[in-house]
Structures are given as C-alpha cells and as structure tokens.
Amino acid sequence: MHAEIINIGDELLIGQVINTNASWMAQQLNSIGIDIIKVSIISDDKSSIIQCIDEAFERSDLILITGGLGPTNDDITKYTLCEYFSSNLIFDEATYNRIEQLFAVRGFKVTELNRKQAEVPENCIVIPNNHGTASGMWFEKSGKILISMPGVPFEMKSMISDFILPKLSENINFKIIHKTIHIQGIGESFLADLIKDWEEKLPKNIKLAYLPQPGLIRLRLSAKGLKNEKLEEIINKEIEKLNLLIPDLIYGYDEDSLEKVIGKLLKENKKTLSTAESCTGGYISHLITSMAGSSAYYKGSIISYSNEIKIGLLDVNPLTIEKYGAVSKETVIEMANGVLKKMKTDYAIAVSGIAGPDGGSIEKPIGTIWIAVGNNKSIITEKFLHGEDRGRNIRKAALSALNMLRKVIQSDC
Numbered sequence: 001m002h003a004e005i006i007n008i009g010d011e012l013l014i015g016q017v018i019n020t021n022a023s024w025m026a027q028q029l030n031s032i033g034i035d036i037i038k039v040s041i042i043s044d045d046k047s048s049i050i051q052c053i054d055e056a057f058e059r060s061d062l063i064l065i066t067g068g069l070g071p072t073n074d075d076i077t078k079y080t081l082c083e084y085f086s087s088n089l090i091f092d093e094a095t096y097n098r099i100e101q102l103f104a105v106r107g108f109k110v111t112e113l114n115r116k117q118a119e120v121p122e123n124c125i126v127i128p129n130n131h132g133t134a135s136g137m138w139f140e141k142s143g144k145i146l147i148s149m150p151g152v153p154f155e156m157k158s159m160i161s162d163f164i165l166p167k168l169s170e171n172i173n174f175k176i177i178h179k180t181i182h183i184q185g186i187g188e189s190f191l192a193d194l195i196k197d198w199e200e201k202l203p204k205n206i207k208l209a210y211l212p213q214p215g216l217i218r219l220r221l222s223a224k225g226l227k228n229e230k231l232e233e234i235i236n237k238e239i240e241k242l243n244l245l246i247p248d249l250i251y252g253y254d255e256d257s258l259e260k261v262i263g264k265l266l267k268e269n270k271k272t273l274s275t276a277e278s279c280t281g282g283y284i285s286h287l288i289t290s291m292a293g294s295s296a297y298y299k300g301s302i303i304s305y306s307n308e309i310k311i312g313l314l315d316v317n318p319l320t321i322e323k324y325g326a327v328s329k330e331t332v333i334e335m336a337n338g339v340l341k342k343m344k345t346d347y348a349i350a351v352s353g354i355a356g357p358d359g360g361s362i363e364k365p366i367g368t369i370w371i372a373v374g375n376n377k378s379i380i381t382e383k384f385l386h387g388e389d390r391g392r393n394i395r396k397a398a399l400s401a402l403n404m405l406r407k408v409i410q411s412d413c
Contacts, residue, residue, distance in 0.1 A: 001033070001034045001035065001061045001062055001168075001172060001174065002034075002035050002037050002059065002060045002061050002062070003029055003034045003035065003036050003037070003060055003061065003062040003063070003064065004036070004037060004038045004039070004040065004056040004059065004060045004062070004063050004064070005021075005022050005025055005026065005036060005038075005039045005040070005063075005064050005065075005066075006039075006040045006041075006042060006049075006052055006053070006056065006063060006064070006065045006066075007019050007021055007022055007039070007040070007041045007042075007065075007066050007067055007151070008041075008042055008043075008044060008049065008065060008066065008067035008068045008077055008151070009041075009043075009044060009067040009068070009151055010043055010044055012041045012067075013041055013042075013043060019041060020153060021066050021151065021153055021156060022039045024153070024157065025064060025066075025156075025160065026039070028160055028161070028165060029064075029165075029168075030176045030178065031165075031176075032165055032168060032169045032172055032175075033172045033173075033174035033175040033176055033227070034062065034168065034172065034174075034176075035176060035224070037059060037060060038056070038059065038060070040052055040056075044067075044068055044074050044075070044076060044077075045076075046076055046080050049068075049076075049077065049080045049081075050080065050084060053065075053084060053146065057141075057144055057146075060144075061143075061144050061145065062144070062145045062146075062147070062168070063144075063145070063146045063147070064146075064147050064149070064164075065077065065146065065147065065148045065149065066148075066149050066150065066151045066156050067150070067151035068080075068151070069117075069134035069148065069149070069150045069151070070134060070150070071111075071113040071114055071116065071117055071133065071134075072113070077148055078119075078120070078121070078134075078137070078148070081121060081124075081137065081139065081146070081148055082121040085121060085123055085124070085139050085141065086123075087121040087122050087123045087124070088121070088122050089119040089120065089121060089122070090119065090120065090121075090122045091118055091119055092118050092119070092120045092126055092135070093118075094126070094128075095117070095118040095120060095126060095128075095135045096110075096115065096118035098128065098129065098130070098135075099114055099115070099117060099118060099133045102132075102133065114133050117133045117134055117135075118135075120135060120137060121137060121139075123139070124137040124138055124139050125137070125138035125139075126138075127147070127149070127159050127163050127164065128159075128162075128163065129150065129155055129158070129159065130158055130162075131152075131154055131155045131158050132150055132152055132155040134150045134155070136148060136149040136150070136159045136163070136164075138164075138167075145168075147164060173226055173227050174224070174225070174226060174227065175224070175225065175226070175227050175229075175231065176222065176223070176224050177222065177223045177224075177231045177232055177235060178220055178221070178222050179220070179221045179222075179235050179236075179239065179253065179254065180211075180218050180219070180220050180221075180253060180254050181218065181219040181220075181221070181239065181242065181250055181253055182216065182217075182218055182250065182251050182252040182253065182256055182257075182258075183216065183217040183218070183219065183246070183249045183250055183251070184215065184216050184217075184249065184251055184258065184399055184400070184403040185248070185249050185400070185403055186217070186246075186249055188210055188212045188217055191210075191217055191246075191249070192210065194245070194246060195242065195245060195246065198238075198241060198242055198245055202221075202238060203234060203238070205223055205224065205225060205231075205234075206221055206222070206223050206234065206235065206238065207221070207222045207223075208220070208221060209222070214392045214395045214396055215392075215395050215396035215398075215399035215400065216258075216399060219242075221235050221238060221239070223235055239253075248407065251403060251406055257287075258287070258399055258402040258403060258406065259287040259288055259290060259291050259402060260291055261406060262288065262402055262405060262406055262409075263288070263291045263293065263294055263297065265406065265409045265410065265413075266296075266297035266298075266347075266409070267293070267296060267297055269409065269412075269413050271297065271346040271347060271409065272297050272298070272299055272343075272345040272346045272347070273288070273297055273298050273299065273345055273346070273347045273348070273349070273405070274298075274299045274300055274301065274302075274339045274340065274342075274343035274345040274347075274348050274349075275288070275300075275301040275302075275339065275348065275349045275350070275351075276301065276302050276304055276314055276335040276336060276338065276339040276348065276349070276350040276351070277301055277302075277303050277304070277349075277350075277351050278303075278304050278305055278310070278326065278335075278351060278352040278353070279327075279351060279352060279353035279354065279355045279369065279393070279394065279397060280351050280353075280355075280394050280397050280398050280401075281303060281305060281394070282301060282303050283394050283395070283397075283398045284301070284349060284351065284398045284401055284402065285298075285300075285301040285303075287398055287402065288402075299343045299344075299345050300343055301339075302314055302338075302339055302342065304316075304335065307321055307326055310326065310331070310334075310335060310338075310352075313338070313342070314334065314335050314338030314339060314342070315334070315337075315338045315341070316331060316334040316335055316338060317334060320334055325364065326352055327352050327353055327354055327364055327368055327369075327370055328352070328370060329370055329372075329381045329383070331352055331370070332350045332351065332352050332370045332371060332372035332381060333350075333372050333379050333381060335350035335352065335372065336348045336349070336350035336372040336373070336374060336379050337379065340375065340376055346375055347373070347374065347375050347405060347408070347409065348372075348373070348374065348375070349371070349372070349373050349401045349402075349404075349405055350371070350372040350373075351369065351370070351371050351372075351397055351398075351401055352369075352370050353367075353368055353369030353370060353384075353386075353393070353397055354366050354367065354368050354369075355367075355390045355393045355394055355397075356388055356389070356390045356393060357388065357390060365385070366387075366388045366393075367384075367385050367386040367387045367388055367393050368383070368384075368385055369383070369384040369385075369386055369393065369396075369397045369400070370382075370383055370384075371383075371384065371397065371400060371401045371404060373401065373404040373405045373408050374408060375408075375412075380404065380408065382400070382404060384396070384397065384400055
C-alpha cells in the first residue's frame with residue numbers, strides 16, 4: 001500500500017513550528033508495511049487542500065492528513081473534507097459526550113465553539129479523540145482511504161496507535177524492514193570505498209542508504225516483501241558480513257547512540273569515568289549525563305578552558321604548555337592523568353583543541369583537536385583535523401572521544 005502524508009498549517013510553512021508529525025507517522029506506517037511515497041506541507045487554504053488531495057489520490061491508496069480541526073475560524077479542514085466527499089455535517093452524540101467529559105474534568109463548561117466540534121461529516125467513520133476535542137475522520141472513496149486527524153502531536157499519536165494502525169493492519173500482507181548501522185571514525189566517501197564490494201553484492205530486495213551527519217555515519221538497510229518472507233534474516237546476514245569487514249567502525253544499531261553504548265559498557269563492567277574538557281566546554285559531559293542512570297558510572301568533569309585551570313586543577317606542568325602548547329599530545333596526556341588522580345576513576349577522557357573561528361595557525365589550524373583516553377595503566381592519544389566550523393568541531397571532537405573510549409573499554413574487557 002502506497003501512502004501520502006499531508007500536514008496542514010501556515011505555522012509549519014513559515015518555520016514557526018517544526019513538523020515532527022510526519023517523521024513519527026512515517027515510522028509507524030512503515031512498521032505495518034505501508035510505504036510512504038510523499039510528504040506535503042500546505043497552507044490552511046481550501047483550494048490548496050483540495051488540489052493536494054486530488055494529486056495524492058492519483059498516486060496513493062492512503063492519505064493521512066493532520067491539522068486544521070480546531071474550533072477557530074482558521075481551522076477549515078473538516079468543512080473542506082465535508083464538501084470534498086459530498087457530505088453534510090451531523091451532530092455526533094458520542095463525540096459530544098467525550099468533549100463534555102473532558103471539560104468537566106478540567107472544571108469548564110462546553111462553549112458553543114467546542115460544541116460545534118461534535119459535528120462531523122455524515123459519511124465518515126469517526127475516530128475517537130481521548131485527549132482533545134476534535135475527532136478524527138476516516139473516509140473511503142473508490143477503494144482508497146483518507147484519514148484526517150488533529151495536528152496536536154499527542155492527540156494524533158493516540159489515534160494512530162489505538163485506532164488507525166490496528167484497522168489498517170487487518171488487510172495488509174506486506175512488511176517493510178529497516179535496520180540502521182551506526183559508524184564513527186571514517187568519512188562517507190572513504191567508507192563507501194571500503195565497503196564497495198559488499199554493497200554491490202547486496203540482495204536485490206535490499207536497499208542501502210548513507211545518512212551522514214557531523215562525526216557519524218548511519219547506514220540504513222531497507223527490505224520490502226510479503227509478511228511470510230524472512231527479511232530480518234536476510235538483513236542480519238548482510239550485517240554479519242559487514243561486521244567482519246569493518247568491526248572497529250561499527251558502534252551500534254537502530255536507537256543506539258555512542259553515549260548509550262558507553263554507559264552500557266561502563267555499567268556492565270562496573271567502571272567509572274571522568275572527563276577533562278577544554279575546547280568541548282562540557283559537551284562530552286552533557287552527552288554522558290543525558291543518559292538516565294549515568295550517576296552510576298560518571299563522576300564528573302573539570303572544564304579546563306584556560307591554561308590556569310589546566311595547571312591549577314589538573315596539575316599540567318606549565319613547562320609542557322610553554323614547550324608544546326595547550327593543544328598538544330603532551331598536554332592532553334597530563335590532563336587525563338590529572339583528572340584520573342582528582343576524580344579517582346577507572347577511565348578518563350581529556351580534550352584540547354582549536355574549535356574556531358579564531359586561534360588557528362599554520363602549525364595548528366582551526367579544527368585541530370588532541371584527545372587522550374585511558375586509565376592509570378596506559379593513555380592513548382589521537383590528533384584530529386575536523387574543519388573550520390565551531391559547532392561541528394565541538395560535536396565531532398566529543399563523538400571521537402567517546403568512540404576512542406568505547407574501543408579502550410572493549411579491549412580491556
């Protein structure tokens with residue numbers, strides 16, 4: 001089944017509100033074997049809505065619409081759909097009872113505007129809204145389906161999970177499988193060269209997509225077929241082959257993040273971590289502590305942004321900085337040893353670099369980052385040249401540091 005998503009709202013078009021509905025809806029529909037072929041954002045305008053629906057019905061079997069079902073004058077979706085499907089509005093008692101109960105819980109009386117929300121097109125199937133006042137509407141025409149829902153995310157999500165997905169699943173004998181492989185430590189073009197032969201030998205029913213972002217690459221394997229086909233097994237066999245090819249570059253799958261993987265490794269091995277950050281300014285700490293339960297393994301950080309703090313709190317030798325500079329292998333080694341001593345942890349990360357846009361030189365251009373990772377037995381270091389964008393440099397440095405730590409922990413255990 002081919003489907004399209006139409007999100008209605010001027011606030012989406014002008015960028016005032018980010019359209020998170022479409023991505024969530026697409027994931028849910030994919031999970032039951034429905035293929036999304038187009039997503040559209042359109043204005044709260046009758047002609048735009050009608051034109052978009054006409055075009056979508058030419059391509060797709062299913063249309064899902066969000067937005068424009070509120071009680072105010074700018075919410076015209078219901079009235080437009082009523083006209084489009086040659087219907088009349090009728091008062092739906094069940095919808096009104098839900099609205100009344102919702103208002104009663106909050107201590108309000110139903111207004112005339114809200115009472116009108118209980119009016120629905122006569123030829124639609126009403127989709128209950130247990131979290132708001134606007135019901136969803138399910139229309140069928142010439143073997144095709146159009147579903148209209150509120151634009152409020154938690155109202156829309158409830159309708160899809162509780163009503164729409166179960167009803168759509170009844171007649172679907174198709175499935176779509178996605179598997180995402182997370183990679184760190186290599187550029188996109190270099191990775192493509194490295195796995196070229198593997199990619200060329202992929203089965204014809206598997207599609208590969210490269211999804212790069214600063215510091216990371218996601219490889220997505222997608223397969224489509226009938227429900228009785230063993231697509232998961234086919235994809236997993238290809239991932240096993242890839243693991244043999246680039247074992248050190250893969251750090252996780254699907255919903256994994258480096259900070260999640262690191263947390264799991266530290267917890268499982270009952271180890272602790274501290275950080276000494278200069279150019280990243282606490283961003284590594286932020287990633288680590290974004291994981292619930294990180295207090296079990298993360299002790300803290302010294303944000304040694306200035307040389308005085310490196311010397312005073314991390315015991316970096318002033319002569320080291322004078323001779324080699326704050327951004328150097330020698331300095332980050334001493335930073336790592338210093339934070340290990342201060343925090344008394346099993347592992348430490350130390351980072352110093354030139355994030356930009358100022359401070360670079362011929363010898364040490366903007367984007368030069370030195371990272372040290374290790375424990376009281378050994379410290380490893382690596383130099384990175386990340387580029388000239390400050391935000392990207394900070395992000396890349398943090399991810400590189402976490403990936404270095406991942407490898408160290410795995411080699412120790």
